Amino acid sequence: MSLAIQTVSTVQPDSPILQRWQDQIRTARAEEKTLVITGAGSKSFYGLPIEGEALDTRDYRGIIDYEPTELVMTARCGTPLSEIEATLAASGQMLAFEPPRFGGTPTIGGVVAAGLSGPRRMAAGAVRDFVLGVRLMTGTGDLMRFGGQVMKNVAGYDVSRMLTGSLGCFGVVAEVSLKVVPTLHQETTLQFDVTEREALANLNRWAGQPLPISGSLWLDGKLSVRLSGAEPAVAAARRKLGGEALVDNSVAEALWAGVRDQSHSFFAEDSSALIRLSLPDTSAPIPRSEQQLIEWGGAQRWYRADVSQLQQFCDLATNAGGHATLFRAPKGHRTSKAFTPLSKPLLRIHRALKQSFDPAGVFNRGRMYPEF
Amino acid sequence: MSVHCDHQDEVVPRQSNYAGLIAELRRNLPILSILDQMEDVKPYECDGLSAYRQVPRAVILPRTESDLKRVLEACRQHRVPVVVRGAGTGLSGGAMPHAEGVVVSLARFMQILEIDPQARTARVQPGVRNLALSEAAAPHNLYYAPDPSSQIACTLGGNVAENSGGVHCLKYGLTVHNVLSARALVLSEDGIDEVTFGSASPDAPGLDLLAALNGSEGMLAVVTEILVKLTPKPEIAQVVMASFDSVVTAADAVAAIIAAGIIPAGLEMMDKQAIAAVEPFARAGYDTDAAAILLCESDGTSEEVAHEIARITEVLRNAGVRQIRTSQNEAERLLFWAGRKAAFPAVGRITPDYLCMDGTIPRKRLGEMLGAISEMEKKYSLRCANVFHAGDGNLHPLIMFDANDPDETTRALAFGAEILELSVALGGTITGEHGVGIEKLAQMCVQFSPEELSAFSAVKYAFDPQGLLNPGKVIPTAARCREYKQTGTGHRHDCHAHNHEVTA
Numbered sequence: 003m004s005l006a007i008q009t010v011s012t013v014q015p016d017s018p019i020l021q022r023w024q025d026q027i028r029t030a031r032a033e034e035k036t037l038v039i040t041g042a043g044s045k046s047f048y049g050l051p052i053e054g055e056a057l058d059t060r061d062y063r064g065i066i067d068y069e070p071t072e073l074v075m076t077a078r079c080g081t082p083l084s085e086i087e088a089t090l091a092a093s094g095q096m097l098a099f100e101p102p103r104f105g106g107t108p109t110i111g112g113v114v115a116a117g118l119s120g121p122r123r124m125a126a127g128a129v130r131d132f133v134l135g136v137r138l139m140t141g142t143g144d145l146m147r148f149g150g151q152v153m154k155n156v157a158g159y160d161v162s163r164m165l166t167g168s169l170g171c172f173g174v175v176a177e178v179s180l181k182v183v184p185t186l187h188q189e190t191t192l193q194f195d196v197t198e199r200e201a202l203a204n205l206n207r208w209a210g211q212p213l214p215i216s217g218s219l220w221l222d223g224k225l226s227v228r229l230s231g232a233e234p235a236v237a238a239a240r241r242k243l244g245g246e247a248l249v250d251n252s253v254a255e256a257l258w259a260g261v262r263d264q265s266h267s268f269f270a271e272d273s274s275a276l277i278r279l280s281l282p283d284t285s286a287p288i289p290r291s292e293q294q295l296i297e298w299g300g301a302q303r304w305y306r307a308d309v310s311q312l313q314q315f316c317d318l319a320t321n322a323g324g325h326a327t328l329f330r331a332p333k334g335h336r337t338s339k340a341f342t343p344l345s346k347p348l349l350r351i352h353r354a355l356k357q358s359f360d361p362a363g364v365f366n367r368g369r370m371y372p373e374f
Numbered sequence: 375m376s377v378h379c380d381h382q383d384e385v386v387p388r389q390s391n392y393a394g395l396i397a398e399l400r401r402n403l404p405i406l407s408i409l410d411q412m413e414d415v416k417p418y419e420c421d422g423l424s425a426y427r428q429v430p431r432a433v434i435l436p437r438t439e440s441d442l443k444r445v446l447e448a449c450r451q452h453r454v455p456v457v458v459r460g461a462g463t464g465l466s467g468g469a470m471p472h473a474e475g476v477v478v479s480l481a482r483f484m485q486i487l488e489i490d491p492q493a494r495t496a497r498v499q500p501g502v503r504n505l506a507l508s509e510a511a512a513p514h515n516l517y518y519a520p521d522p523s524s525q526i527a528c529t530l531g532g533n534v535a536e537n538s539g540g541v542h543c544l545k546y547g548l549t550v551h552n553v554l555s556a557r558a559l560v561l562s563e564d565g566i567d568e569v570t571f572g573s574a575s576p577d578a579p580g581l582d583l584l585a586a587l588n589g590s591e592g593m594l595a596v597v598t599e600i601l602v603k604l605t606p607k608p609e610i611a612q613v614v615m616a617s618f619d620s621v622v623t624a625a626d627a628v629a630a631i632i633a634a635g636i637i638p639a640g641l642e643m644m645d646k647q648a649i650a651a652v653e654p655f656a657r658a659g660y661d662t663d664a665a666a667i668l669l670c671e672s673d674g675t676s677e678e679v680a681h682e683i684a685r686i687t688e689v690l691r692n693a694g695v696r697q698i699r700t701s702q703n704e705a706e707r708l709l710f711w712a713g714r715k716a717a718f719p720a721v722g723r724i725t726p727d728y729l730c731m732d733g734t735i736p737r738k739r740l741g742e743m744l745g746a747i748s749e750m751e752k753k754y755s756l757r758c759a760n761v762f763h764a765g766d767g768n769l770h771p772l773i774m775f776d777a778n779d780p781d782e783t784t785r786a787l788a789f790g791a792e793i794l795e796l797s798v799a800l801g802g803t804i805t806g807e808h809g810v811g812i813e814k815l816a817q818m819c820v821q822f823s824p825e826e827l828s829a830f831s832a833v834k835y836a837f838d839p840q841g842l843l844n845p846g847k848v849i850p851t852a853a854r855c856r857e858y859k860q861t862g863t864g865h866r867h868d869c870h871a872h873n874h875e876v877t878a
Binding site for chain 2: 005006007069070071072073074094095117123124127128130131140144146147148150151152153154155156157158159160161163164165166167168172183184185187206207209210211212231232233234235237238280281282283284298301302319323324325327341342343344345346347348350351352354355358359370371
C-alpha cells in the first residue's frame, strides 16, 4: 500500500526553467512516457541502462546562497561541481566528501543523485552526511522542500538524505544545501611496501587511533596513506606511522585524484568489468585472484574481473557483511543487473515510496532496479 | 499540573480491538509483563515534556525479541496503535501514549551485544543508555560521540528515533552520522518483517532508508538492534571561556572562529539571563557582568590542541572579548562545562516552570532573533534565558512562567510559538534536536506546505501501511493547519507547559 501525495497543481514554480520541467513532467505523465534526468553525463555508465526523453538539468544553475561563516552552500542542480569547488576554495573551504568527477564536469545535482564519495569518505563522511536540504520536483511536477539550510534540523522525516544516491528514481533534485568544511592546512602522503593482509591490518589498527588519516590506497604491494590536518597533528602522525613520504606534492595530488576520478590506469575501460565491493573495513582479504585496488581503510575494494563473475563477487561481499556493485560494465556490454538485489520487505518500501513520489513512473525507470 | 486532553491528530484506526489484543497476549504469552492498572500505567503518561499527558490502555514490557515480535504481530492483527518507548526523556511529547493504544517499552533490551575495538563499532540493543555505551567502550580508548544532555538516562533506541544531537555535533555529527545500521521490525500488511537498514559496510544498496529512520520519532519501524560507530578518544581536551559586552559581539566572534577555518569540538553560548541563573547554582566562575559568554572546546593530540587553542585565543582577542580564560586542567575544564550542562535545572530553580524552545537559525541571524526575543519578553511580560549551541545555530530559549497561572501559561505558549515561527522566517527550522512530537504539530504547518506534509505521510505509510506506529505525531492534519492559520494558535487545548523537572 502507498499513499498518494495530495498535489496542489496551482502552485507555479518561481523560475521559467522549473516551469518548463513541470510541463515536461506532466506531459510525460499524461502520455505515459518516461524521462531520463540528465546533467553533464559524467556518470551515465552507472546503474542500469535506460531509455526515455531527456530532462536536461544543466541550465538550472548557479549558487543561490553561500556564507562561509555559516558553513553552508545552496546551489541549483545544474551548477558545475568545478564552479562550486572554486567558489569554496576562494574562502578556504571544500566539500569534505571529495565527489568523483570521472574526467567530466559533473553537476552538483548529479553528485547528490549518484551519492558517490571519494578518498576522504571514511574520515569525513559520505555525500549524504553533508546534505542538509533539497528542493525536489516530484513525478507529479510538484516542488517540495525538505530539510533546510541549517545543520541541525529534525522537523519531519529526513527525505533529503534518504534520496541522496537514489539515482533520480524519485524526483529531480532542483536545489541542494550542503554543509561545507574548512580546507585542511597540511597534507602529506606516506607510502609503505606491504602485502594486502599487512595493509588491511595496519589500516584497521590506525583507524582506532586519533590520527588524521584522510585517504588510503593499496595496489600492487604498495600502501599509500594521506594525512590531512593541522600542521602539528600531521607532523606527529608522520613520526608515528613511519613509511616513506611522497616529497613531490604534485605527484601525491595526482595519485589521489587518480583514485577519486578513476583516471588511474587500474580503472581504464576495457573488456573487463569494474566491480565495487563495499565491506566492513575489517573484512579479511577476499579470496579472488583478479587485480584489486583497496580504498577507504579496507571498506571499498575494486576488482577488474570478467563480468560473468559478478554473482560470485556478490556472494562474497554479502557473506562478508557488505554488497557488490557492477560499477562499470565492460565496453559494449549491456547489463541487466548492477546493484545487489533488495530483500523483499525493503523492496516493498521502495515500491511504495516510488508510487508516492513518482506514481506514473516517469523518472529514470529501471536505473536502479528493474522493479521501479 | 495534570491535564488530560485530546490533542492527537489521528483518529483511532478502524476495527481497533484492544480487548482482543490483551486477551490474546495473556493467552499466548502468559509470562509477558502487561501493566493495565491505573497506578501502573500512570508513570508512562508522559515523557520529558510533562505538559502533554495521556494514560495508555496498557504498557507492555517484552523481554525477548521473539516476544516483541509476537506483541507487534498481535497489535497489527487487532489494529491497536503502538507507542514504543525508551527512557522517556524526550522533550516534545514524542513518546506520549495514544488514548486507544498500548505503550511497548524497550527498557528491558539493555544489553551491549558486542564491542569490536578493531572495527570501532558497538552492537547494542535499543534500551542501552547512551552514557553506558561510552563507559563500556572506554577501556578500548573509544567512545560514542553524540552526547545529548540526557545521556545518563536516554537510550540509544530513543537517540535513533530523535536523531539526537548534543554539544559536540558540529565536529562529530548527530546520531544519523554515527549509526551504521539498525535492525528493525516493520509492520507490513502481511505480517512483521525483520529488516536491516544500513550496513556495517559504508553504504547499502537502494535508498538510504536508515537516514529516514533516524529522527522518525518511532513512526516507521521498531528498532531492535543498532550498530554504531565508536570514535577514538582524543588525547586531551581544553576549553576557552570568553565573555562579551553584547550578544552580537559574541555571535560575531563565533563567525570569526569558523572563518579562521577552525571547527571546535564544542561551541556554546549563554546570554546574561542564563549566566545569572547558572552561576549561583554551578559556581563555574562565569563573568556575571557580561552580556554573553562563549565556551569553545578544542580536542585532539596535545600538539593539535595547543596549536588550536592559540589560534582560538587570537581570534577571540581580535573579536572584542571582555575576559578570556583557558582551562588549565581536566577539573577546570569540567567546571567550565558544569555551568552550561546545568543551565536547564538552574533556570528551573528560579522559576516555577519553563518552556524550552528548540529552533535552529542561520547563525548570522542570531542578533536579530535575540533582539526579537527581548521585545517578546516585554510583549508577553515574561522572562526568557537563552542557551545556544552556537556552532550549529541551535537555540534553546527558556521561557519562564508559572503553570498554575492560566494567563501566564497562555502567554508562554504564544511566546514560544512566536519564536518558532520567527525561526522559520529567518531561514531556520522549528526543531533542531528535540523533535516535533506532539508539541510542535501546529508549527509544522508553518514550515511545510500541504504537499510536503502529504509527502511525510507517504513516507510513513510506505513503512507502516496501517498507520499503527505512534500515530498522531509529527505530521499535522489538514484541519489542524487550517485552524492554526485562522486562529494563530496551534494548541487546540489548554494543556500546561513544561515543568522544571525537564532537563536536557
